Structure formats: structure tokens, C-alpha cells
Amino acid sequence: MDEKITYDTFFAGSFSRSDQKKLGYGAFIGCLLIALSFCLVFMPYSSPQSIRLGTSVPKRMNLVCKSEKRSDYCEINGEDVRIDAKSSTVFIVASSQQSIRDLEDNNTSLLIGPYSRKEDQIAMKSVRKWLVKPVMESNVIPHCSQAHSVPAILFSLGGYSGNNYHDFTDIIIPLYSTARIFNGEVKFVVTNSNPWWINKFRNLVQKLSNYEVIDIDNEENIHCFTSVVVGLKRAPQELSIDPSKSSYSMKDFRQFLRSAYSLNKARAIKIEDEDDDDDDGKTRPRLLIVARNRTRAFRNTDEIVGMARNLGYEVGVAEADGNIQRFAEIVNSCDVMMGVHGAGLTNMVFLPENAVLIQVIPFGGVEWPARAAFREPSKDMNIKYLDYKIKAEESSLIEQYPADHEVFKNPLSISKQGWLTFKAVYLDKQDVNLDINRFKITLLKALELLHQ
Numbered sequence: 001m002d003e004k005i006t007y008d009t010f011f012a013g014s015f016s017r018s019d020q021k022k023l024g025y026g027a028f029i030g031c032l033l034i035a036l037s038f039c040l041v042f043m044p045y046s047s048p049q050s051i052r053l054g055t056s057v058p059k060r061m062n063l064v065c066k067s068e069k070r071s072d073y074c075e076i077n078g079e080d081v082r083i084d085a086k087s088s089t090v091f092i093v094a095s096s097q098q099s100i101r102d103l104e105d106n107n108t109s110l111l112i113g114p115y116s117r118k119e120d121q122i123a124m125k126s127v128r129k130w131l132v133k134p135v136m137e138s139n140v141i142p143h144c145s146q147a148h149s150v151p152a153i154l155f156s157l158g159g160y161s162g163n164n165y166h167d168f169t170d171i172i173i174p175l176y177s178t179a180r181i182f183n184g185e186v187k188f189v190v191t192n193s194n195p196w197w198i199n200k201f202r203n204l205v206q207k208l209s210n211y212e213v214i215d216i217d218n219e220e221n222i223h224c225f226t227s228v229v230v231g232l233k234r235a236p237q238e239l240s241i242d243p244s245k246s247s248y249s250m251k252d253f254r255q256f257l258r259s260a261y262s263l264n265k266a267r268a269i270k271i272e273d274e275d276d277d278d279d280d281g282k283t284r285p286r287l288l289i290v291a292r293n294r295t296r297a298f299r300n301t302d303e304i305v306g307m308a309r310n311l312g313y314e315v316g317v318a319e320a321d322g323n324i325q326r327f328a329e330i331v332n333s334c335d336v337m338m339g340v341h342g343a344g345l346t347n348m349v350f351l352p353e354n355a356v357l358i359q360v361i362p363f364g365g366v367e368w369p370a371r372a373a374f375r376e377p378s379k380d381m382n383i384k385y386l387d388y389k390i391k392a393e394e395s396s397l398i399e400q401y402p403a404d405h406e407v408f409k410n411p412l413s414i415s416k417q418g419w420l421t422f423k424a425v426y427l428d429k430q431d432v433n434l435d436i437n438r439f440k441i442t443l444l445k446a447l448e449l450l451h452q
Helices: 017-023 097-106 164-182 195-200 202-208 250-260 301-310 324-332 343-350 367-380 411-415 419-428 436-451
Strands: 045-047 063-067 072-084 089-093 110-112 130-135 152-156 187-191 223-230 286-290 314-318 336-340 356-361 384-389
Touching (some): 072 110, 164 250, 164 343, 195 202, 250 343, 250 367, 286 301, 301 436, 343 367, 356 436, 411 419
Parallel strands (some): 152 187, 152 223, 356 384
Antiparallel strands (some): 063 072, 072 089, 072 223
């Protein structure tokens, strides 16, 4: 299945507040402070559109729920937990008479959309909501029909799944952060499941779980566990893990990827200074040009290849597709990767340590979201980053609009017309014809970085 290309998150975030409201983006919910260990800040169920602060659940239930910037999640341990797909409910049976009395006083419940981009209302429209509901008596809820001896993680494959960037930043990295601690002894309970997604990332899914995925939406059985995590733990930044809140880091995640896909190259080439100019016997640094055929494509790829080879690179050109194994091996074999801003650059996660990423930023005022998408994450991945912002003369937009058009003179005015207009002009209708002499400087800088 072809990957859908969506960019409705970063770029829309750079617009004015009124524009964001037009797109349906909600305000971020701040992180909650937990004052006492085992103390839960709970949220009473109000409607599928909101989660509000409420009362606490007794610590005897060993139930911890958190509302963070990008995701909500609950960790339920040592309880009778029943997942009922028909009612979209995760029932938690109180374990003691004291818990029952406390629950009677509080009467609390929580609605969670288990997808790690909760502030994005467009993404969340396709995410099934689940009610986490403590109950006082087991005989008032559906009886267990299938019991499991290992914990479970319930998460969604809705939202922007299918776009490579969102697959990693919204699902795979948060899933790794949440599941790795179980060392495979955990079952994935998936809502909004997509069989093609599971198949595409089967290497990673099987590396994190020793069990078959449960497509909960199609289940009539009541699945019972003693330990369940509802939702995924996600860092506020894109393509990142917050080591202060996790036992793992992006370095650990990238090692995990190399293991899952049997990637052999751990570090990029280090170019040694030599007095002579004889290239015989020298290993040339490998440059990968990430091609795009639909939007933001390079129009002069052959010129770029020729110039790079003259500088001493061994050059390859490839387009990312649904075959993760194949493309991961290609990326991992390279020392420098370059491409126009887009989901294909997400494959930077497969680059070896100390490699160089070059992001070509299209014309039109998209620098901030483009750099937030790839420059900031590169730091924790130990990848060196360069970007090249094209000029109007290097954009195919000059063929579509006169030189004095607002598209060139005032991109901000285009952004004020709304995200869809901005996206149509600067992302969907723009290709790139690099100025070879100007871009040569960036490739020379990349060579300098490989000397360090």
C-alpha cells in the first residue's frame, strides 16, 4: 500500500491561533505534577471531546494515569482488568473493601484516545476512544472469556499512521518507550488496526512482543489481564525520547533498529587527512539522494550526482517505499543523506552514528517546522545536521507565478489564507532545481564534518 503523505501537524503549528482553530487544533494540556507516589490525578468522563481534571483513585489500586503534552496514558498493575471491545471500555475491578468505599466516594473514570498526538483534533478524529472505568463489583461487568498471563499495551493505529514520519514519531518510538521494559513479554492490543501497517513494521513489532497482535476492534471476547497500559508514553519533541522520564534514549532506540533490521554499519566513515590527491585505495564517503516523484522532487538529479562525484562522493539515488528492510539497509550503508523536506527524511533513524543529514528546505517560509522536524531530533541521534534553503530561482514556483506575486514577495500573506492554501502552494506544487555551484558549498561542509 502506498504511504499517504500528510503534513498537517508541524506546518499548521506555525500559523496564527485563529488559523489553527480553523483546522481544528486544540490547545495543549499541560503536564500534571504528581505530589505523592502512587497518587493518581484522575479525570472524570465528560464527553469524547474533552478530558478534565478530577479526583484521585486510591493508591491501593496501583493505578497511575497521566496527562502529558502529547499523550494520555494509564498504567494498571496487579488488578482484574477486563477489555470489552463492544463498549470500548477497560474495566478495573476494585481489589479490596476499602477500595470499594473509596470508589463509591469518588465515582471516577477516564476517557483516553490511545494515540500520541492528542492536541491534533484532525488526527484524533480517527482514533477510537476508550473508557478506563474502575468498578466496585465484578458481577456487574462482562465476564472474562479469554485470560492472559502477560501484560498488555492498548494503542491506536489511527491518526496519521501510514505516513512514515508519523509512523515513527507518533507510534513506533512511543511504543518502544512503553514496551521495551517488558522484554517481549507483553501483548499488543491494537485499536483502529491496519493489517498492512503491522506487516510493514513486523520486524519491530516482533522484536517488542513475543505474541501475535490482538485486533481488539474485531473481538467479541472479553480479554482479561492483571496488568495493562492504555496509551503510549511520548516525549514532547518529535522523533525523540525524554531520558529523564524513560529508561531508554534515542541511542538505545537506534541500536534497537540496527538489531531489528540486521544493520551492520554502526559509525559513518571518518575521512583521514592525506597529503596526496591520489584516490586509489581510498574509501569514498557514500552519499544518498532521497528521491521524490510526486511533490518537491529534484529536477536536476543528474547534475547533483555528477557534482557530488567530482567532490569525491560515491553517490546513490533511491526513493523510500513500503519496504522498510530494503531502504533501511540502503540508508545505513551511507555516510551522508540528503533530500527535500518530507517524510522520506524520517529514514535518518537508520543512519550510522556521526553521519550527516542535509535537509533541502523548500521556498516559502517553512524553515521553523522543517527544522523542528529533523534538525532538533538529529542531536539526540548523534547525527550531524546541515540544511540548504533554496531561493526563488531554484523553485518551480517561478514557472507558475509572476516574479512580483505574493507567493514570492510575502509568503506570510499566503499562510494567513489558511493551512490548506499554504500547503497547496509551497508543498504540493513545488519542485526543486538546485543551483549546483551554490549547493556545492553544503556538500563540502558535509565532507568537513566527516573529518571530525
